[in-house]
Amino acid sequence: MKLKDKIAVVTGGTRGIGKAIVQTLAQQGAQVLFTYVNNDAKARELESSLGKENLKVSGFKVDVKDFNQVNAFKEQILDKYGAVDILVNNAGIIRDKALALMSSEEWSDVIDTNLTGVFNVTKCFAVTFMKQRQGNIINISSLSGIIGIPRQTNYSASKGGMIAFSKALAKEVAAFNVRVNVVAPGFITTDMTSVLKEDYIKHVMPQIPLARFGTAEEVASVVLFLATEQSDYITGQVIRVDGGLGM
Ligand code: NDP
Secondary structure (H helix, E strand, O other), X not given: OOOOOOEEEEOOXXXXXXXXXXXXXXXXXXXXXXXXXXXXHHHHHHHHHHHXXXXXXXXXXXXXXXXXXXXXXXXXXXXXXXXXXXXXXXXXXXXXXXXXXXXXXXXXXXXXXXXXXXXXXXHHHHHXXXXXXOEEEEEEOOOHHHHOOOOOHHHHHHHHHHHHHHHXXXXXXXXXXXXXXXXXXXXXXXXXXXXXXXXXXXXXXXXOOOOOOEOHHHHHHHHHHHHOHHXXXXXXXXXXXXXXXXX
């Protein structure tokens, strides 16, 4: 097992990519503490289904937008486990709309969750990692933050911001033996992409060299690589998992 006795925090673990990350890290022996914001039922279901496989997984209702909630969550974890080894910032939302029609609320919901949320969670745990002289941060951005996608100015800005944030932080904390990397998925089959209209999928599909959407597990396996010693000399990088779409 590649992550035996490691403690991992995953934000947004109840569904989609986050859920696959929780499962993958736990299967490699990590104690995984995941967060969510609404879905109590799904959180309990995940704890119970993975618990039956003797995997160590617990869910916590923590809104990443709220610094105080995140800080209290961190204190709770440190009291119980004494240390944290891996942080995966995965929680994210979309509120797609053309800029001309986008409300200030749709802008700030996305920025507050996807970018300020990453600041809130990373600030809390980075200090712990620096004190430990050891830690590993993996941020789930998006191809949208690299190439820009129309009707996603809010989302592209948040995900591009996350990449810049990660590179700056990677330089800041490398001396403390803390790594920071980014995974940038393209189109992945989850609840988030289930809202895409048939016409839009027909438009996008020919642009994906591998000619299909990816799976949450395909993103999780790259996160696993970044979470293990196999990637010990990699920091400040953005790894695309996009079927070649962004080439
Ligand atoms: P889903 O919509 O399937 O799941 C989102 C998860 O984030 C849920 O667990 C949700 O919790 C949680 N969440 C949302 N807001 C908050 C919040 N304020 N605080 C804490 N948790 C929150 O998303 P995906 O699995 O598709 O996406 C996961 C990440 O990957 C996102 O950052 C997304 O931007 C990124 N991504 C996704 C792509 C895709 O094609 N699917 C492509 C590129 C990037 P709850 O269940 O309680 O609502």
